[in-house]
Amino acid sequence: MHNAHNAKSILHKISRAFLILIAFTATFTAMILSPMLSVNVNAYTEKKVYDYGDLLTDREESRIEEQLRKASENCGHDIIVYTVKSLGGNSVSEYSQRAADGINTDSDGSGILYLVSINDREYDIYAFGEMYERIMSDRELNRLADDLRSYLSEGDYYGAFSEFGKRVEKAALNNEDYSGNISVRLTLSFSTLIVSAFIALIIVFCMKQGMKTTRPEITAGNYVKNGSFKVTVSRDVYLYTSVSRVRIQSNNNGHRSGGGHHSGGRSSGGHHSGGHRSGGHSRGRF
Amino acid sequence: MTTSFKCACCGADLRYSPGSGSLKCEYCGTEFEAEAVEAMAEAAESDAAGENINWQHANPQTMENDGSTCTYSCSSCGAQITGDRTLAASFCPYCGNTVVMSDRLEGMLRPDYIIPFKVEKDAAVAKFKEFCKGKPLLPSGFLSSGRIDSVEGLYVPYWLFDAGVKGRVRFRAERVHTRREGDYNVTRTQHFMLYREGVMDFEHVPVDGTSKLGAEVTEAVEPFDMHGAAPFAKAYLSGFLADRYDVPQETCRPRADERIRQSITSALANTCRGYTGVRPQQQFISVANGKIAYALLPMWLMTVNYNGKSYTFAMNGQTGKFVGELPISWAKFWGFFAGITAALTVILTLLMNYFG
Numbered sequence: 001m002h003n004a005h006n007a008k009s010i011l012h013k014i015s016r017a018f019l020i021l022i023a024f025t026a027t028f029t030a031m032i033l034s035p036m037l038s039v040n041v042n043a044y045t046e047k048k049v050y051d052y053g054d055l056l057t058d059r060e061e062s063r064i065e066e067q068l069r070k071a072s073e074n075c076g077h078d079i080i081v082y083t084v085k086s087l088g089g090n091s092v093s094e095y096s097q098r099a100a101d102g103i104n105t106d107s108d109g110s111g112i113l114y115l116v117s118i119n120d121r122e123y124d125i126y127a128f129g130e131m132y133e134r135i136m137s138d139r140e141l142n143r144l145a146d147d148l149r150s151y152l153s154e155g156d157y158y159g160a161f162s163e164f165g166k167r168v169e170k171a172a173l174n175n176e177d178y179s180g181n182i183s184v185r186l187t188l189s190f191s192t193l194i195v196s197a198f199i200a201l202i203i204v205f206c207m208k209q210g211m212k213t214t215r216p217e218i219t220a221g222n223y224v225k226n227g228s229f230k231v232t233v234s235r236d237v238y239l240y241t242s243v244s245r246v247r248i249q250s251n252n253n254g255h256r257s258g259g260g261h262h263s264g265g266r267s268s269g270g271h272h273s274g275g276h277r278s279g280g281h282s283r284g285r286f
Numbered sequence: 287m288t289t290s291f292k293c294a295c296c297g298a299d300l301r302y303s304p305g306s307g308s309l310k311c312e313y314c315g316t317e318f319e320a321e322a323v324e325a326m327a328e329a330a331e332s333d334a335a336g337e338n339i340n341w342q343h344a345n346p347q348t349m350e351n352d353g354s355t356c357t358y359s360c361s362s363c364g365a366q367i368t369g370d371r372t373l374a375a376s377f378c379p380y381c382g383n384t385v386v387m388s389d390r391l392e393g394m395l396r397p398d399y400i401i402p403f404k405v406e407k408d409a410a411v412a413k414f415k416e417f418c419k420g421k422p423l424l425p426s427g428f429l430s431s432g433r434i435d436s437v438e439g440l441y442v443p444y445w446l447f448d449a450g451v452k453g454r455v456r457f458r459a460e461r462v463h464t465r466r467e468g469d470y471n472v473t474r475t476q477h478f479m480l481y482r483e484g485v486m487d488f489e490h491v492p493v494d495g496t497s498k499l500g501a502e503v504t505e506a507v508e509p510f511d512m513h514g515a516a517p518f519a520k521a522y523l524s525g526f527l528a529d530r531y532d533v534p535q536e537t538c539r540p541r542a543d544e545r546i547r548q549s550i551t552s553a554l555a556n557t558c559r560g561y562t563g564v565r566p567q568q569q570f571i572s573v574a575n576g577k578i579a580y581a582l583l584p585m586w587l588m589t590v591n592y593n594g595k596s597y598t599f600a601m602n603g604q605t606g607k608f609v610g611e612l613p614i615s616w617a618k619f620w621g622f623f624a625g626i627t628a629a630l631t632v633i634l635t636l637l638m639n640y641f642g
Contacts, residue, residue, distance in 0.1 A: 207421075
């Protein structure tokens with residue numbers, strides 16, 4: 001009976017220990033994951049549609065506005081549509097970049113702006129910030145622009161902008177880089193776990209060592225008569241020498257970190273609002 | 287006459303004729319100078335000579351009993367411990383099971399020396415309680431067994447070894463120099479044979495003569511101050527238990543030899559300066575006029591049985607040094623491990639997020 005009681009109390013203790021473990025793990029997992037769950041918020045603007053060129057009816061405009069606002073919130077980037085009657089002599093890329101800088105002033109800002117000038121029959125899709133760095137490369141921009149051009153040629157501006165919003169939102173959400181962000185975060189937590197486990201093991205082993213102080217004595221040093229030790233013979237004899245040679249590795253390969261964020265981006269001459277933001281264009285005529 | 291010995295570098299057999307000067311090993315090509323060759327030859331001779339150990343044995347006599355003492359017998363471990371009737375010991379200090387008082391007397395052996403108890407029982411109880419404090423891995427059922435007060439003062443039988451010892455130790459040592467020469471890192475290792483002889487006097491090296499206590503207990507409570515050893519007088523025994531040896535001195539002798547060997551080797555090793563990696567290769571001691579004596583040394587003992595294993599706590603009855611082994615609750619061990627890991631992970635991650 002005594003044994004059964006012991007087994008029960010041990011079970012009780014083990015389950016208590018596991019409860020503590022689960023509580024801690026739950027707490028720390030929640031704390032780790034919560035920053036990840038909150039979406040990467042770049043300061044984004046309220047109004048998404050700037051229809052100065054009057055290409056959309058009021059109803060169409062509000063529908064696109066709602067679509068783009070939802071999409072922007074969903075993926076955390078600014079998705080903007082900007083129409084004008086005329087470029088006023090400016091180049092279409094310069095115009096779109098200035099417009100974007102004026103709307104999204106955050107130096108860390110990220111988004112994409114679709115500029116259409118009806119009189120010039122020119123368009124430009126300008127992606128900036130993370131949207132350009134991670135999600136829409138030059139090639140993607142070109143492809144998007146080409147696909148939407150047919151809408152513009154037909155005069156289906158609503159269709160162009162709606163498709164624009166859908167495509168960008170989809171690309172942003174599908175982007176592997178974003179989930180790569182998650183995997184980096186998880187590795188961080190995992191290596192922290194390993195380090196903590198290692199330290200914890202050391203601590204617990206020290207606690208264990210203090211529980212046993214019985215050990216045999218190797219020498220009889222305590223029983224030596226004081227001053228009785230004398231060296232009577234002492235001889236050091238040289239035997240031989242062994243030599244080993246190791247060739248030194250010459251390390252000429254320096255590391256050059258891949259370039260890349262700025263390839264393809266063109267910053268227009270003149271001023272920028274805010275800090276340096278990488279960006280890319282895809283423009284054309286319709 | 288040729289002496290044969292081993293090449294210091296590769297271990298192959300070498301043949302050497304005295305007077306031939308330097309010698310080259312056929313197998314590894316290492317060349318040795320005359321002095322080195324001589325040293326290796328002497329080493330071979332010394333190895334052949336071996337050790338010379340002579341101990342003069344003790345011969346303890348049985349004492350007469352006067353009827354005031356009786357025997358406490360433990361049926362579990364077979365201990366037969368002598369003590370006053372008035373002691374009324376209930377637990378065997380060796381194994382923790384109950385003992386039975388009987389009138390049959392084994393006959394106490396008269397020891398050459400005895401170190402009287404200096405430490406009181408209260409101090410032993412207090413020390414034990416203190417040892418159990420602040421040990422988070424201790425199973426909670428352990429302390430509540432309420433055995434703390436059954437600490438017993440026992441005179442433990444020991445053999446004491448006295449000798450003037452001569453030691454011959456041979457070491458191998460190296461000196462290492464690293465230097466860059468052109469495209470290479472060149473490491474030159476010089477190998478040496480170090481030869482040391484010394485003398486050392488040992489007084490009363492103790493080896494316990496009871497099979498019921500392991501060396502990890504009886505040696506852990508050392509040192510005993512042998513200056514406190516007095517010639518035996520019966521009066522010292524009253525109020526305490528006393529046991530007689532059941533391990534003969536001849537069996538204990540090698541343990542004493544080994545401890546003496548290690549002492550003299552380490553003292554000689556300390557005289558080898560200026561080398562890296564000093565390693566003893568051969569250690570020989572010579573004991574002439576070694577004397578063995580029989581002694582009773584004081585110890586406060588208590589053994590507790592927990593979960594089928596026995597845990598012995600011992601306190602040196604002269605110096606008060608306390609040693610013991612406590613059981614470990616593995617549930618608590620892993621529980622603490624998990625808890626500390628989780629806590630540290632949270633802290634570290636918070637720190638990294640804050641500063642990263």
